[in-house]
Amino acid sequence: xxxxxxxxxxxxxxxxxxxxxxxxxxxxxxxxxxxxxxxxxxxxxxxxxxxxxxxxxxxxxxxxxxxxxxxxxxxxxxxxxxxxxxxxxxxxxxxxxxxxxxxxxxxxxxxxxxxxxxxxxxxxxxxxxxxxxxxxxxxxxxxxxxxxxxxxxxxxxxxxxxxxxxxxxxxxxxxxxxxxxxxxxxxxxxxxxxxxxxxxxxxxxxxxxxxxxxxxxxxxxxxxxxxxxxxxxxxxxxxxxxxxxxxxxxxxxxxxxxxxxxxxxxxxxxxxxxxxxxxxxxxxxxxxxxxxxxxxxxxxxxxxxxxxxxxxxxxxxxxxxxxxxxxxxxxxxxxxxxxxxxxxxxxxxxxxxxxxxxxxxxxxxxxxxxxxxxxxxxxxx
Ligand SMILES: *Cc1c(COP(=O)(O)O)cnc(C)c1O
Numbered sequence: 001x002x003x004x005x006x007x008x009x010x011x012x013x014x015x016x017x018x019x020x021x022x023x024x025x026x027x028x029x030x031x032x033x034x035x036x037x038x039x040x041x042x043x044x045x046x047x048x049x050x051x052x053x054x055x056x057x058x059x060x061x062x063x064x065x066x067x068x069x070x071x072x073x074x075x076x077x078x079x080x081x082x083x084x085x086x087x088x089x090x091x092x093x094x095x096x097x098x099x100x101x102x103x104x105x106x107x108x109x110x111x112x113x114x115x116x117x118x119x120x121x122x123x124x125x126x127x128x129x130x131x132x133x134x135x136x137x138x139x140x141x142x143x144x145x146x147x148x149x150x151x152x153x154x155x156x157x158x159x160x161x162x163x164x165x166x167x168x169x170x171x172x173x174x175x176x177x178x179x180x181x182x183x184x185x186x187x188x189x190x191x192x193x194x195x196x197x198x199x200x201x202x203x204x205x206x207x208x209x210x211x212x213x214x215x216x217x218x219x220x221x222x223x224x225x226x227x228x229x230x231x232x233x234x235x236x237x238x239x240x241x242x243x244x245x246x247x248x249x250x251x252x253x254x255x256x257x258x259x260x261x262x263x264x265x266x267x268x269x270x271x272x273x274x275x276x277x278x279x280x281x282x283x284x285x286x287x288x289x290x291x292x293x294x295x296x297x298x299x300x301x302x303x304x305x306x307x308x309x310x311x312x313x314x315x316x317x318x319x320x321x322x323x324x325x326x327x328x329x330x331x332x333x334x335x336x337x338x339x340x341x342x343x344x345x346x347x348x349x350x351x352x353x354x355x356x357x358x359x360x361x362x363x364x365x366x367x368x369x370x371x372x373x374x375x376x377x378x379x380x381x
Pocket of ligand 1: 039087210228
């Protein structure tokens with residue numbers, strides 16, 4: 001294990017108690033009926049798939065979803081028995097592992113249904129699959145008018161079981177008028193496809209369409225199961241329910257502290273010049289940990305409840321913060337970069353023209369994850 005042999009000061013604190021509360025908030029919002037499927041793809045959006053999945057299942061989540069076969073196998077090797085949806089399409093060569101791991105692929109074409117059925121048959125299994133209908137996302141799935149025929153093929157296959165029928169929404173997170181209309185159209189196409197499946201005398205299984213945006217903005221998309229990812233990780237729509245708390249908090253500790261004189265410069269490229277005599281703290285975190293370098297000059301960190309701007313460029317492994325001339329902050333004191341009381345990953349993302357998902361997924365494996373259930377804030381409060 002090259003990574004995390006020693007506990008670094010830089011770590012991602014994963015507040016599992018917040019995750020449990022976020023799940024409860026979503027349950028309160030959607031009512032008792034719909035099942036919850038929690039996407040734990042990309043190592044649970046960077047939070048760590050197994051601890052997140054175990055906490056989610058304990059909090060009443062019934063399904064998990066991953067993107068790759070390896071991600072699904074990781075859950076199985078941790079002893080997780082819950083159904084695991086496979087959202088992306090693995091190679092045909094990976095289908096024996098899909099069958100062996102009892103992962104449930106989303107299937108949107110006949111050729112792939114045949115391949116999955118063959119792999120399941122060879123493994124002596126009956127594989128649960130979900131039919132994926134492309135109602136306007138344009139990524140994977142069959143056209144709505146082809147759903148009934150594909151459902152009939154799956155339902156008749158001795159090694160396949162049609163456990164569900166799903167679609168994915170392209171603009172469900174946008175409250176703009178045109179986007180609300182587009183989501184309405186997608187849902188209408190989905191209802192038409194499901195109607196066709198039922199008229200063919202086939203049970204479509206669990207119906208599911210809602211990602212986080214739909215849970216917030218589209219009640220009619222809840223159906224039998226919802227699949228909110230980012231909302232469960234604590235990034236909702238400001239002012240909207242459910243209110244959720246960020247699960248990830250990126251923290252570190254000051255590794256070096258010094259006085260600099262007015263006119264001295266800090267970091268590569270000399271982009272920052274001390275406007276006055278001041279105190280500079282060095283933090284052992286940088287873009288090599290996944291803190292985007294493009295935040296240089298546009299990020300403040302939290303120490304003892306106060307905010308301090310970074311000085312100069314973020315380096316690979318370190319960055320510097322300006323504590324001002326009169327500070328009594330000491331070396332080794334804790335620092336929060338985001339989450340907790342600091343700006344959230346969503347705030348950082350907004351400054352970079354991206355989304356919170358990319359920030360949390362980007363915190364890489366050099367950063368140890370520390371799992372907490374205690375409800376305490378991170379070290380910097
Ligand atoms: C990732 C994903 C989700 C979750 O999306 P969020 O925006 O995080 O809620 C739901 N469904 C599918 C098919 C996905 O790929």
